Amino acid sequence: MLFAGQLSDEQAQFREEVRAFLAEHLDAGMVAADDAQRSMVADPERSKAWIALLRPRGWHAGHIAKEFGGAGLSPIENYILHYEMGLHGAPALPPMGLYYVAPTAIEFGTQAQRDEIVPRVLDGSDYWCQGFSEPGSGSDLASVAMFAERRGDAYFLNGSKIWTTDAQHANKIFCLVRTRRENTRDALSFMLVDMAAAGVTVRPIRLFSGDHDFNQVFFDDVEIPVEALLGEEGNGWAVAKFLLDIERGAFVFGGRLRRRFVRLCERAQNCATPLAGLWDKLAQLDIELLAYEVTELRLGHAALDRSNADAEASVVKIEWTELAQRIDELHIAISGPETLYADAAARGASTRDEGIAMPDWLAGYFNNRAASIYGGSNEVQRNLVYRALKQQRRR
Amino acid sequence: MDFHAAPEQQALIDSAVRLLQDHYSQTTSNARTEFDAERWQQFAELGWLGTALAEGNGGLGLPESMLNILVEALAPAAMPEPFVSQVSLAGYLLNAASPSARRDECMAKWLAGDELVALAHHEAREQACFGQPVHTRATARGDELVVQGHKAVVLDGGRADRLLVSARLNDSAAMLLLLVPQDAPGLEVTRHATFDGRELADVDLNGVVLSRDARLEFAEPVATRIDAALRSFALHLAADSLGTAKALFKLSHEHLAEREQFGVKLVEFQALQHRLVDMQLAITRLESLLALARTRSDADGVSSAREFIAAAKIQAGVVGRHLAHESVQLHGAIGMTEELLVGRYFKRLTANELLGGTGVEHLRVFRAQRALS
Numbered sequence: 001m002l003f004a005g006q007l008s009d010e011q012a013q014f015r016e017e018v019r020a021f022l023a024e025h026l027d028a029g030m031v032a033a034d035d036a037q038r039s040m041v042a043d044p045e046r047s048k049a050w051i052a053l054l055r056p057r058g059w060h061a062g063h064i065a066k067e068f069g070g071a072g073l074s075p076i077e078n079y080i081l082h083y084e085m086g087l088h089g090a091p092a093l094p095p096m097g098l099y100y101v102a103p104t105a106i107e108f109g110t111q112a113q114r115d116e117i118v119p120r121v122l123d124g125s126d127y128w129c130q131g132f133s134e135p136g137s138g139s140d141l142a143s144v145a146m147f148a149e150r151r152g153d154a155y156f157l158n159g160s161k162i163w164t165t166d167a168q169h170a171n172k173i174f175c176l177v178r179t180r181r182e183n184t185r186d187a188l189s190f191m192l193v194d195m196a197a198a199g200v201t202v203r204p205i206r207l208f209s210g211d212h213d214f215n216q217v218f219f220d221d222v223e224i225p226v227e228a229l230l231g232e233e234g235n236g237w238a239v240a241k242f243l244l245d246i247e248r249g250a251f252v253f254g255g256r257l258r259r260r261f262v263r264l265c266e267r268a269q270n271c272a273t274p275l276a277g278l279w280d281k282l283a284q285l286d287i288e289l290l291a292y293e294v295t296e297l298r299l300g301h302a303a304l305d306r307s308n309a310d311a312e313a314s315v316v317k318i319e320w321t322e323l324a325q326r327i328d329e330l331h332i333a334i335s336g337p338e339t340l341y342a343d344a345a346a347r348g349a350s351t352r353d354e355g356i357a358m359p360d361w362l363a364g365y366f367n368n369r370a371a372s373i374y375g376g377s378n379e380v381q382r383n384l385v386y387r388a389l390k391q392q393r394r395r
Numbered sequence: 396m397d398f399h400a401a402p403e404q405q406a407l408i409d410s411a412v413r414l415l416q417d418h419y420s421q422t423t424s425n426a427r428t429e430f431d432a433e434r435w436q437q438f439a440e441l442g443w444l445g446t447a448l449a450e451g452n453g454g455l456g457l458p459e460s461m462l463n464i465l466v467e468a469l470a471p472a473a474m475p476e477p478f479v480s481q482v483s484l485a486g487y488l489l490n491a492a493s494p495s496a497r498r499d500e501c502m503a504k505w506l507a508g509d510e511l512v513a514l515a516h517h518e519a520r521e522q523a524c525f526g527q528p529v530h531t532r533a534t535a536r537g538d539e540l541v542v543q544g545h546k547a548v549v550l551d552g553g554r555a556d557r558l559l560v561s562a563r564l565n566d567s568a569a570m571l572l573l574l575v576p577q578d579a580p581g582l583e584v585t586r587h588a589t590f591d592g593r594e595l596a597d598v599d600l601n602g603v604v605l606s607r608d609a610r611l612e613f614a615e616p617v618a619t620r621i622d623a624a625l626r627s628f629a630l631h632l633a634a635d636s637l638g639t640a641k642a643l644f645k646l647s648h649e650h651l652a653e654r655e656q657f658g659v660k661l662v663e664f665q666a667l668q669h670r671l672v673d674m675q676l677a678i679t680r681l682e683s684l685l686a687l688a689r690t691r692s693d694a695d696g697v698s699s700a701r702e703f704i705a706a707a708k709i710q711a712g713v714v715g716r717h718l719a720h721e722s723v724q725l726h727g728a729i730g731m732t733e734e735l736l737v738g739r740y741f742k743r744l745t746a747n748e749l750l751g752g753t754g755v756e757h758l759r760v761f762r763a764q765r766a767l768s
């Protein structure tokens with residue numbers, strides 16, 4: 001984080017501890033691979049190796065309370081940890097288990113579910129993916145049609161989920177499904193499904209960059225036990241909302257964006273024919289990045305008043321995604337025709353980068369157009385921010 | 396790490412809001428543009444003029460950030476009283492000067508709201524706000540100083556009772572800051588009214604004779620102090636722009652919520668909602684940059700915080716333009732008239748961008764500080 005003046009002594013000390021840890025454990029190869037990765041999403045193999053190093057301190061689960069096996073860091077400490085990891089190029093952590101499933105299970109699960117689910121997320125036994133979107137249900141998530149029919153002590157799932165990131169790597173999937181035929185929110189339920197169950201098939205979907213990030217997952221009369229329900233039957237929307245709020249607000253992007261910006265500046269310094277007005281453009285980006293870093297803290301991790309947290313998470317989501325996309329765009333403009341050469345940069349060492357040969361900054365630019373679509377499109381986020389503005393006006 | 400208003404900050408903001416409600420209820424673009432001495436007295440009584448002045452100098456001894464918050468809270472008034480320039484230029488420099496009979500007397504009158512003081516430093520109507528060369532010369536003649544030169548863009552120069560004139564001593568590079576009374580023989584002040592109701596002046600000093608004690612003493616070089624005053628001015632202008640932008644947002648939102656076309660309130664149209672959201676996002680960015688500039692100014696002083704002040708000032712220009720343009724557009728034709736405050740705010744934001752260093756100049760500062768080249 002940028003302004004030391006605002007850190008308490010303990011926080012400054014914690015930051016030193018994090019930096020010392022990164023200096024000792026984060027090797028250059030890991031960093032280079034992460035920098036070259038084309039997708040924003042964590043790479044399963046590299047993140048696993050990194051998590052193994054974080055685990056002794058519980059820092060892979062800094063946000064999770066000690067009683068559940070995490071480090072129980074304060075929001076600010078967790079912010080510092082993730083800002084520094086991002087800034088120094090540590091591999092991204094896969095969010096689905098650590099950030100979505102574990103906190104949601106702690107919030108809504110029975111004791112038996114917590115005991116079963118959380119340790120397996122933390123020790124890496126389970127790798128989760130998210131089954132929300134369907135071919136007919138995107139922004140209007142509450143319209144999902146996948147049906148779970150109760151027959152005796154089991155549910156039988158029929159339907160399909162789409163755009164499922166990491167389904168090719170995951171052994172578990174959480175799904176928002178319909179448990180009654182009515183088109184109402186209280187007909188929705190939240191279910192935890194073993195992907196090894198009979199009747200689950202995964203079809204890869206390639207991005208136009210050729211990369212394989214997401215999939216379609218089909219459910220053909222998949223039998224799952226009633227204990228697979230998280231929260232009560234009919235309460236699925238509340239569970240999904242809780243999880244979506246995490247998706248929009250819990251992450252720290254400041255450090256990663258700052259790193260991308262610094263790398264962009266390095267590229268600009270090495271560029272033979274600088275773009276007109278290049279450094280002014282970079283300076284304007286730098287200023288907006290500074291603004292973002294403060295916004296992320298002010299509205300998110302350091303906020304005391306959470307009464308408007310929903311809309312503030314939307315603000316943060318719009319801001320980081322659109323800033324990231326501008327950094328990517330400028331990268332292409334700076335690099336110029338060199339971008340046409342596939343050998344201009346080594347292909348990312350990620351197992352997910354199986355796509356068409358092209359420089360990593362170009363593939364990153366293409367892939368990151370998704371940032372303003374996933375996690376609730378930016379248009380939908382703007383709807384949510386407006387809803388809050390409307391309420392403020394009434395007050 | 397706390398971004399929330401402390402109780403004393405809140406109290407300051409509340410007192411500002413009360414005053415605005417009582418005395419600044421004008422709602423049109425070109426209403427009252429005249430300086431009101433009574434109002435100015437009231438600012439003095441409330442202690443506002445001395446917000447960031449040392450307690451030993453009769454001020455409240457609050458940090459620069461508190462003054463900045465007050466400026467932001469007062470912005471919706473778009474007042475003709477030159478609060479921002481007076482506190483950040485005159486107030487800053489008088490506070491920084493070493494005690495002397497002349498300085499103490501001047502500061503007491505200024506703090507009491509009895510006199511205005513204007514900084515006469517710039518000499519050309521050009522881009523540069525920082526580091527402009529000073530050609531005005533003070534020549535020692537026995538016990539007196541004789542001052543010769545020309546000053547431009549002197550804010551409040553006509554209305555001020557005294558000027559703070561920067562000058563070179565004899566042929567040396569050493570810079571002085573001299574207190575010159577408005578009625579000094581040889582002083583010629585040409586007033587200009589700006590489009591947004593401010594007042595500035597061109598000043599000629601034709602052999603103005605001053606006694607030696609007209610010279611303010613500083614612990615640091617005068618040029619350093621003037622530079623710091625200008626940074627503080629930029630910081631407070633950015634806060635004024637933030638408060639003004641917020642006021643414009645409110646007006647635009649109100650208008651869309653009231654105005655009906657096609658049988659519905661305009662605000663029902665999603666395209667317009669999203670434009671309001673984008674205005675709000677811009678405001679959020681500026682708020683964040685000001686939070687940063689405030690923190691750093693309090694911690695390290697305005698000079699060391701110059702890159703963050705530059706960032707805030709640049710963004711104030713960007714956000715100010717965005718809010719001004721969108722507010723006019725969302726109001727439709729009525730937004731172009733002098734019937735509303737929209738135009739008054741637009742003019743104020745435009746002038747704020749041109750004062751205290753333009754975006755172009757602060758971008759140079761920012762790039763140099765952050766090695767962006």
Ligand SMILES: Cc1cc2nc3c(=O)[nH]c(=O)nc-3n(C[C@H](O)[C@H](O)[C@H](O)COP(=O)(O)OP(=O)(O)OC[C@H]3O[C@@H](n4cnc5c(N)ncnc54)[C@H](O)[C@@H]3O)c2cc1C
Nearest residue numbers: 130131132133138139163164165370373374375376377379
């Ligand atoms: C890379 C990537 C990874 C993803 N990973 C997952 C995953 O792991 N699991 C999962 O469940 N889903 C995932 N998604 C899906 C994602 O959540 C959806 O794409 C998103 O919610 C938008 O839905 P949609 O694509 O159907 O677009 P649509 O809802 O069809 O929208 C199309 C366009 O219309 C706009 N629009 C829609 N409604 C409105 C409105 N009310 N007002 C204004 N504009 C509107 C949208 O903003 C968009 O621009 C992923 C998506 C991407 C791109």
